[in-house]
Amino acid sequence: MTDKIPVTVLTGYLGAGKTTLLNRILSEPHGKKYAVIVNEFGEIGIDNELVVGADEEVFEMNNGCICCTVRGDLVRILDGLMRRKGKFDAIIVETTGLADPAPVAQTFFIDENVGRRTKLDAVVTVADAKWLNERLKDAPEAKNQIAFADVILLNKTDLVSAEELGEVEARIRGINPYARLHKTERAKIPLGEVLDRNAFDLDRILDIEPAFLAGDGHDHEHAHDHDHERGHDHDHHHAHHHGGLKHYHDEEMQSMSLKSDQPLDPDKFFPWIQDLVQKEGPNILRCKGILAFKGDDQRFVFQGVHMILDGDHQRPWNKDEKRDSRIVFIGRNLPGKTITEGFESCIA
Amino acid sequence: MSDTRSDTVSVVERTRAVAAGGAVVGAHFLGRTAVFVLGEEALLFAEPDGEERRMAVHDGAILASAGDGARIVSGGDDGKVVTTDAGSSRVIAADPKRRWIDHVALGPDGAAAWSAGKTAFVQAKELQQFAAPSTVGGLAFLPKGFRLAIAHYNGATLWFPNAPQAAPEPLEWKGSHLGATVSPDGRFLVTTMQEPMLHGWRLAGRQHMRMAGYAARVMSLDWTAGGRWLATSGATQIILWPFHTKDGPMGKQPRLLAPAEPRVEIVACHPQQDIVAAGYGDGMVLLVRIEDGAEILAKKPGDAPVSALAWSADGLLLAWGAEDGAAGVVDLG
Numbered sequence: 001m002t003d004k005i006p007v008t009v010l011t012g013y014l015g016a017g018k019t020t021l022l023n024r025i026l027s028e029p030h031g032k033k034y035a036v037i038v039n040e041f042g043e044i045g046i047d048n049e050l051v052v053g054a055d056e057e058v059f060e061m062n063n064g065c066i067c068c069t070v071r072g073d074l075v076r077i078l079d080g081l082m083r084r085k086g087k088f089d090a091i092i093v094e095t096t097g098l099a100d101p102a103p104v105a106q107t108f109f110i111d112e113n114v115g116r117r118t119k120l121d122a123v124v125t126v127a128d129a130k131w132l133n134e135r136l137k138d139a140p141e142a143k144n145q146i147a148f149a150d151v152i153l154l155n156k157t158d159l160v161s162a163e164e165l166g167e168v169e170a171r172i173r174g175i176n177p178y179a180r181l182h183k184t185e186r187a188k189i190p191l192g193e194v195l196d197r198n199a200f201d202l203d204r205i206l207d208i209e210p211a212f213l214a215g216d217g218h219d220h221e222h223a224h225d226h227d228h229e230r231g232h233d234h235d236h237h238h239a240h241h242h243g244g245l246k247h248y249h250d251e252e253m254q255s256m257s258l259k260s261d262q263p264l265d266p267d268k269f270f271p272w273i274q275d276l277v278q279k280e281g282p283n284i285l286r287c288k289g290i291l292a293f294k295g296d297d298q299r300f301v302f303q304g305v306h307m308i309l310d311g312d313h314q315r316p317w318n319k320d321e322k323r324d325s326r327i328v329f330i331g332r333n334l335p336g337k338t339i340t341e342g343f344e345s346c347i348a
Numbered sequence: 349m350s351d352t353r354s355d356t357v358s359v360v361e362r363t364r365a366v367a368a369g370g371a372v373v374g375a376h377f378l379g380r381t382a383v384f385v386l387g388e389e390a391l392l393f394a395e396p397d398g399e400e401r402r403m404a405v406h407d408g409a410i411l412a413s414a415g416d417g418a419r420i421v422s423g424g425d426d427g428k429v430v431t432t433d434a435g436s437s438r439v440i441a442a443d444p445k446r447r448w449i450d451h452v453a454l455g456p457d458g459a460a461a462w463s464a465g466k467t468a469f470v471q472a473k474e475l476q477q478f479a480a481p482s483t484v485g486g487l488a489f490l491p492k493g494f495r496l497a498i499a500h501y502n503g504a505t506l507w508f509p510n511a512p513q514a515a516p517e518p519l520e521w522k523g524s525h526l527g528a529t530v531s532p533d534g535r536f537l538v539t540t541m542q543e544p545m546l547h548g549w550r551l552a553g554r555q556h557m558r559m560a561g562y563a564a565r566v567m568s569l570d571w572t573a574g575g576r577w578l579a580t581s582g583a584t585q586i587i588l589w590p591f592h593t594k595d596g597p598m599g600k601q602p603r604l605l606a607p608a609e610p611r612v613e614i615v616a617c618h619p620q621q622d623i624v625a626a627g628y629g630d631g632m633v634l635l636v637r638i639e640d641g642a643e644i645l646a647k648k649p650g651d652a653p654v655s656a657l658a659w660s661a662d663g664l665l666l667a668w669g670a671e672d673g674a675a676g677v678v679d680l681g
Contacts, residue, residue, distance in 0.1 A: 057482055059501050062523045062543050070542060072524045073483055080425060080448060083373060083387040083409035112564050
């Protein structure tokens with residue numbers, strides 16, 4: 001597991017500052033060597049023998065699943081890069097501004113040969129503080145990129161007022177409350193915040209501020225204390241104020257988080273989640289979870305993109321660690337009630 | 349049958365070890381000299397008298413290689429196509445944009461083909477190029493008529509490089525086709541796909557064949573002598589598709605040989621007899637007779653995956669190489 005090469009996927013709408021970030025990554029003295037897969041030669045100002053041009057060729061898998069798409073050129077390029085293993089520490093994949101991140105992420109789960117040697121470290125999305133609000137209205141790609149992100153750089157903050165910044169931040173949070181969000185100027189950020197995040201930043205889903213998510217008064221207390229936090233069946237585009245932070249709900253893209261302090265039954269959970277992504281896969285952009293199964297001393301982690309799920313035991317639960325299970329979904333028009341009831345039925 | 353094959357007849361002691369010093373990604377023979385293709389930069393020659401020498405041929409990763417007993421053609425991420433014989437190597441093409449040379453193939457009369465991204469090239473008397481509809485996944489010459497099969501997304505194309513007036517023939521099948529091979533009699537084209545399956549076309553009449561049931565993407569395939577069987581990797585046994593009848597494998601079951609715990613990573617068929625050498629994910633190499641499934645152990649398991657296999661033209665030497673840089677030549681004579 002540990003010798004897998006980490007891969008960072010860099011997305012962001014046209015002009016948001018992806019190339020600036022990439023040039024920063026390549027030029028700062030961090031002592032690491034990156035192989036970079038770019039969509040267009042010539043934009044990188046750094047001479048690096050490990051910069052590879054990609055074609056962004058996306059195709060559907062022949063498995064009857066329409067959302068199951070793969071970047072064919074990435075399979076080829078990663079196969080080739082693996083021949084120079086040892087010459088670089090990590091791989092960065094830059095996508096075009098109009099790209100859907102899903103085929104890139106799915107490539108790592110679907111192609112076994114790629115998955116055996118590399119691991120998706122994080123999807124990093126660069127967003128333009130000045131123009132993102134507009135793009136969220138007219139460009140579905142921009143919304144997908146925000147929904148998909150593990151890390152978001154809200155860039156060009158020097159070009160907007162504090163009020164505008166708060167507005168765009170709230171819009172981002174309305175779509176994806178789980179990503180780590182950094183406000184930057186000229187993509188200036190400590191690179192450790194972007195690279196080598198490990199395991200898709202899974203632990204992040206455990207320490208999200210519950211008040212932020214559940215702040216709109218629907219934190220239902222149940223007999224066995226698992227809370228549902230979902231931005232669903234609400235007045236759309238209706239801003240709430242919680243301690244000064246605006247809170248938006250996006251019309252079509254929502255996130256939901258489910259938690260239980262009771263152990264789950266794996267024989268119930270796996271059939272349920274499989275069935276759910278089979279039925280709702282096209283609408284579920286991302287899901288991730290950390291799970292405590294009954295009689296299992298290991299933490300189980302999983303993540304998914306559309307219909308593709310990938311999971312494994314991560315490590316033993318620590319002695320003083322609360323064995324909570326938590327899963328999050330980000331998607332379009334999520335059937336909140338069905339998902340919540342399904343999850344509850346998996347409790348052992 | 350245990351996976352250590354401890355009761356299997358062994359020829360392991362006939363092995364001459366070769367320290368390749370880096371991942372072996374291919375193996376070929378030039379006469380009785382075994383040539384190992386290393387992941388980066390060099391070819392390693394293991395001469396019959398025991399001498400070993402290295403020849404630098406690329407300035408980076410070697411992405412593809414093909415050999416026909418007299419020469420080896422290789423493509424690298426330095427954008428170069430290099431042909432090598434026993435004594436020397438020569439650059440036959442250099443991509444002006446330094447695009448990766450992803451695939452190479454050897455044809456009749458000294459012809460060579462290669463691809464960079466979406467463009468396929470053939471060097472015969474002169475250099476010809478063909479713009480494929482998408483990135484080229486694999487190349488294979490047909491045995492007759494100077495035709496090249498080019499695998500790509502949603503099918504393959506048959507191209508006649510010496511007949512510009514002849515329109516390329518598209519063969520359609522949805523999906524990503526990553527490797528191509530043509531049966532020695534020229535009747536069948538088979539591609540490996542992104543999914544764990546093969547797709548085949550009977551070229552006369554354009555019939556489709558779908559060969560599925562693999563555990564993993566098929567990375568290696570080879571025809572037995574005379575093209576009776578197509579041996580393939582991608583499962584925990586050697587999968588052999590029958591091609592000795594008129595319709596090929598249509599409606600027939602494959603033969604499954606030499607089951608083991610790890611997967612078969614690579615196969616190479618004996619040049620005369622119906623014998624397949626198979627390299628496994630645990631480093632084991634077996635020689636398997638197709639007729640009765642009899643096995644001979646050529647390399648013990650317990651190491652890095654086998655990544656290269658080749659037979660000498662007389663079928664008396666077998667070269668193997670592994671991902672960790674271990675390699676050897678087994679003398680069966």
